[in-house]
Amino acid sequence: MKRTVSLLLSLLIICLFFCGCTDFFPYNRISDSIISKEDAGLAVHFVDVGQGDCVLLESRGQFAIIDAGEYSEKDKVISYLHSAGVKNLDYMISTHPHSDHCGGLSEVLRSFETAVFISPDVDSDSNSWEYVLDAADERGVTYETPEPYDTYTLGDATITVLSPSSDAVYSSLNDYSVVCMVEYGSTSFLLTGDAEETVEKELVRSGYDLSADVLKCGHHGSSTSSCGEFLKAVSPSAAIISCGKDNDYGHPHKEVTETLNDLQIPIWRTDLSGNIIACSDGEKISISTAENDESVFVTAATPSQQATYIANRSTKVFHSFDCGSVDTMSEKNKVDFNTRDEALNAGYTPCGSCQP
Numbered sequence: 001m002k003r004t005v006s007l008l009l010s011l012l013i014i015c016l017f018f019c020g021c022t023d024f025f026p027y028n029r030i031s032d033s034i035i036s037k038e039d040a041g042l043a044v045h046f047v048d049v050g051q052g053d054c055v056l057l058e059s060r061g062q063f064a065i066i067d068a069g070e071y072s073e074k075d076k077v078i079s080y081l082h083s084a085g086v087k088n089l090d091y092m093i094s095t096h097p098h099s100d101h102c103g104g105l106s107e108v109l110r111s112f113e114t115a116v117f118i119s120p121d122v123d124s125d126s127n128s129w130e131y132v133l134d135a136a137d138e139r140g141v142t143y144e145t146p147e148p149y150d151t152y153t154l155g156d157a158t159i160t161v162l163s164p165s166s167d168a169v170y171s172s173l174n175d176y177s178v179v180c181m182v183e184y185g186s187t188s189f190l191l192t193g194d195a196e197e198t199v200e201k202e203l204v205r206s207g208y209d210l211s212a213d214v215l216k217c218g219h220h221g222s223s224t225s226s227c228g229e230f231l232k233a234v235s236p237s238a239a240i241i242s243c244g245k246d247n248d249y250g251h252p253h254k255e256v257t258e259t260l261n262d263l264q265i266p267i268w269r270t271d272l273s274g275n276i277i278a279c280s281d282g283e284k285i286s287i288s289t290a291e292n293d294e295s296v297f298v299t300a301a302t303p304s305q306q307a308t309y310i311a312n313r314s315t316k317v318f319h320s321f322d323c324g325s326v327d328t329m330s331e332k333n334k335v336d337f338n339t340r341d342e343a344l345n346a347g348y349t350p351c352g353s354c355q356p
């Protein structure tokens, strides 16, 4: 009897230990070695469209596109789709009618036969959205307005829409973004368009299991999104930020990169790395960042590095990236350095206040 009690106690202690641990060490499915295109049952391409979003999903020869950047990015997106082997699209998801997301979709519709067009029930009188609707009508696509928990099958992957609900009313158009969980085997990707904190908190409150291996941060890494509560619920092993080099909005915002750093979530950024491709074999995910040729599947990429030192071209002084003077420095005067020596060798002197 005594033996049974002590055995049960040991089991209880072991259980408590492991349950406690999962909070601190979520299972990391990011692979160090590359998963080849042949072995990948799902590839998620974060296409670099400058300041905007464009995601291509590929599973077993089926394709879905989520947004296509500004209208000006259309040629880049169309040639990317051709080189990825897209002949026709099984789904097109327009997360919300802002031009940095829907702008390129009109010409994608004209270039590729598209079966189902998914968008939220919200209107906009912007020209880019009108062009998309005109092209969708011309091509006779099937429209769908999803409700939360609607699912769509893409090859061996499943796309589950988590937001918005058709009766939701938001003050920001961004919050109407179609939020998708894309799953293949045990791996998952959460794509939130430009959804902001209001929606992120609604999703947390919904009780839905938001945990995902890869999160595409909402609204290009703006501080309006990626609140701590949401990031903890998603607990991703990798974060993707889609934004333009030296964009006018300062995306990604420091608050977001700092929170991600604090949570030790590595970041891949399209402004620093170009196209980013995540391949899943159902158990592990490899992330690569090269131009859209076969070489993207050859080497696993490291997270996008943020420059550690920022120098001022006009004052010839360099600072640690988090020094207050970096915030007030004009973009055109900024020079990035990864090491202190590089900055010194280039003739810059260390800032007296942050003492880099």
Ligand SMILES: [Zn+2]
Pocket: 096, 098, 173, 174, 194
């Ligand atoms: Zn937006």
Ligand SMILES: [Zn+2]
Pocket: 052, 053, 098, 100, 101, 194, 219, 220
């Ligand atoms: Zn946007």
